[in-house]
Amino acid sequence: MIAKSGSKRWVSAADAAARKAGVRVGMQAAKAQALFRGLLMVDADPAADAAALERITLWALTQYSPIVAMDAPDGIVLDTEGADHLQGGELPMVTKISNQFLAKKLTARVAVADTWGAAHACARAISRETVIVPSGEIARAVERLPISLLRLSEKTVGDLQTLGFKSIGELANTPRAPLTLRFGPEVGRRLDQTFGRTSEPIDPIRTPELIGVSRAFAEPIGAAETINKYVGRLIVQLIEKLQKEGLGVRRADLIVEKVDGTRQAVRAGTAKPARDVAWLTKLFKDQTEKIEPGFGIEKLTLVAVMTEPLEDIQKSSSLVEEEVTDMTPLIDIFGNRGQRVYRVAPVASDVPERSLGRIHAASDPVEATWIHHWRRPIRLLARPEQIDVMALLPDHPPVWIMWRGKRRKVQKADGPERIFGEWWQRCSEYEAVRDYFVVEDDAGERLWIFRSGDGVDPETGSHRWFMHGIFA
Amino acid sequence: MSATRDQVLADLRERITSIEGDGVKKAGCLPFGVPDIDAVLPGGGLAHGALHEFAGGGSGTVDGAAAALFAAGIAARTKGQIVWCLTRPDLFFPALAQAGLPPRRVIFVESDKEEDVAANMEEALSYGGLGAVVGEMVRLPMVVSRRLQLVAERSGTIALAVRRWRRQTEASDFGQPTASTTRWRVSVLPSEELPVPGIGRPRWFLELMRSRAGECAEFEIGACDDKGRIHLSAGSRDRANTSRGSLYSG
Numbered sequence: 001m002i003a004k005s006g007s008k009r010w011v012s013a014a015d016a017a018a019r020k021a022g023v024r025v026g027m028q029a030a031k032a033q034a035l036f037r038g039l040l041m042v043d044a045d046p047a048a049d050a051a052a053l054e055r056i057t058l059w060a061l062t063q064y065s066p067i068v069a070m071d072a073p074d075g076i077v078l079d080t081e082g083a084d085h086l087q088g089g090e091l092p093m094v095t096k097i098s099n100q101f102l103a104k105k106l107t108a109r110v111a112v113a114d115t116w117g118a119a120h121a122c123a124r125a126i127s128r129e130t131v132i133v134p135s136g137e138i139a140r141a142v143e144r145l146p147i148s149l150l151r152l153s154e155k156t157v158g159d160l161q162t163l164g165f166k167s168i169g170e171l172a173n174t175p176r177a178p179l180t181l182r183f184g185p186e187v188g189r190r191l192d193q194t195f196g197r198t199s200e201p202i203d204p205i206r207t208p209e210l211i212g213v214s215r216a217f218a219e220p221i222g223a224a225e226t227i228n229k230y231v232g233r234l235i236v237q238l239i240e241k242l243q244k245e246g247l248g249v250r251r252a253d254l255i256v257e258k259v260d261g262t263r264q265a266v267r268a269g270t271a272k273p274a275r276d277v278a279w280l281t282k283l284f285k286d287q288t289e290k291i292e293p294g295f296g297i298e299k300l301t302l303v304a305v306m307t308e309p310l311e312d313i314q315k316s317s318s319l320v321e322e323e324v325t326d327m328t329p330l331i332d333i334f335g336n337r338g339q340r341v342y343r344v345a346p347v348a349s350d351v352p353e354r355s356l357g358r359i360h361a362a363s364d365p366v367e368a369t370w371i372h373h374w375r376r377p378i379r380l381l382a383r384p385e386q387i388d389v390m391a392l393l394p395d396h397p398p399v400w401i402m403w404r405g406k407r408r409k410v411q412k413a414d415g416p417e418r419i420f421g422e423w424w425q426r427c428s429e430y431e432a433v434r435d436y437f438v439v440e441d442d443a444g445e446r447l448w449i450f451r452s453g454d455g456v457d458p459e460t461g462s463h464r465w466f467m468h469g470i471f472a
Numbered sequence: 473m474s475a476t477r478d479q480v481l482a483d484l485r486e487r488i489t490s491i492e493g494d495g496v497k498k499a500g501c502l503p504f505g506v507p508d509i510d511a512v513l514p515g516g517g518l519a520h521g522a523l524h525e526f527a528g529g530g531s532g533t534v535d536g537a538a539a540a541l542f543a544a545g546i547a548a549r550t551k552g553q554i555v556w557c558l559t560r561p562d563l564f565f566p567a568l569a570q571a572g573l574p575p576r577r578v579i580f581v582e583s584d585k586e587e588d589v590a591a592n593m594e595e596a597l598s599y600g601g602l603g604a605v606v607g608e609m610v611r612l613p614m615v616v617s618r619r620l621q622l623v624a625e626r627s628g629t630i631a632l633a634v635r636r637w638r639r640q641t642e643a644s645d646f647g648q649p650t651a652s653t654t655r656w657r658v659s660v661l662p663s664e665e666l667p668v669p670g671i672g673r674p675r676w677f678l679e680l681m682r683s684r685a686g687e688c689a690e691f692e693i694g695a696c697d698d699k700g701r702i703h704l705s706a707g708s709r710d711r712a713n714t715s716r717g718s719l720y721s722g
Binding site for chain 2: 325327329330331333334337339340341342343344345346352355356361365366367369370372375376377378379380381382411412413414438440442443444445446469470471472
């Protein structure tokens, strides 16, 4: 990648092979060409890059966090506070982000830190794909990083390097007054932002298509009831706007701007497009207690970041059809609280642990069910547990079994029910067989046990016995 | 004379219910279809709009297998969607389907924390229009059970709490008072005898340990069939008001 500035042509990006040949970013184009013959040079297109970055930023806005902005020219910044638990925590979230880029054959570096500055520096310095800086550990994380990651102008960085500053730590430990005198207030401001001593609000990206309403207050508000009241009004306004466009909300963000210049965001998502005032109000009211008004709230903004067409549909008369309660609002309430909501659906497999799958709770109901001629246990152990038994080979049920240190005499038994391995799943199951028995001990407890193997051929399994489920 | 007394009594009852049930939906109840059991329960069945508690006996205190299937059988006989709140996802759905509960009727809400189960149940109960709300929980303190009972009363949805402990010794917690309308203990019994080797229909020992405005009783029943119905096991008798302790106390 070659960029032009004036008449100077220099390398602005290089792939792994080029880096191996010695090409470095910032090198003159002629020098790079001299290093390696046949170097493929592509002219950089900053406008297209910026457009692509904006697209990625908008995607991240709908996916990960309500407050997302471009960190031009080569990054995006997300405020994930209060949004990471929806992805299962910080680590699963950054892994997911990185994997989603990998799937598109892009390499992303993801860093989580307390401040924008620290995350900016860490993401550009790491050689791994992801890093999470624990809360309060910023100083340790950034002190050894070069000052070029401090988001200062190129000239300032060059001058500082001339003076002998290399790492952020060195710069932070230098008296501030001479630095300010020499370079202006910018150095001190960036340092403070990196270490979290001054706030740096992220101005979220917005496009004209996003439908939003906002309300500014002449006097800052703070009481929970007042917040609820105005959120309710904003929802009504938003719904009116959506109604005109024929859209329904899938994801809506409430951005709270406080007197001290900080922002907080609350996000609510729905499983199906919604345009119902009560439904959305409930979702936001659940979360208003999370809003910390601090010294007061100046402005509330409600934006529908993800919308889908929602047409009015004709409902059949309740006299004709049985009324079915729509569960979607309830599913949304659970989903926004971070609970896992799902239905189970049959999967065509004889192996018990594979015979069911989780599907989305709001998906269309599956009419299929399991067809079993044999009884199935109500509790299935997560992994079959090995047990000691005494049994006659090849196909008699055990006489006694020992499970979790308790020996049980088998009074009655049913079986064997033979289940074959699925060779199309794993080649180790090519000949595998499980013989399931239902056994009842003298206290009446009914257990589901199986022998791995058919009792004759050692190819079919180890002939060890396992406990797999508990009947009622 | 007796006619006037009856009239006065009926009048008084009406006034008491009107005071008690301020804003409460009259929800009726869900009979078991077993006359002996329904006769013991006030109203002739499990009251809708109330909290009912189920626990296992013996090792059932930990696995909660019989209690869960018993609750599933009750849920299967209601109309509408079922919300099942849990923390340990070891329920094997084909067994519920065999008790008459098809997978399209059940929505699972799985949470990491024990306390969230009660909160989720409360939310589902207040939503209204559901068949039943089932929650598998370890602890059910008085305050929580009271909240669940009140929310259930308001929406008329039946709330089923399946108690399930981590260790068998913790099950003594089941003696603590809660605000639930009925409290049951379901223990497994040896299955019905078959003329051939094999396991017959499973049988349970069902203890009604507490019933508001009703009496305690014990039954030997046959487990849920494919419609979620139970039946009185052959040779068993209604042993209401026996002073004897339970056979399979946890």
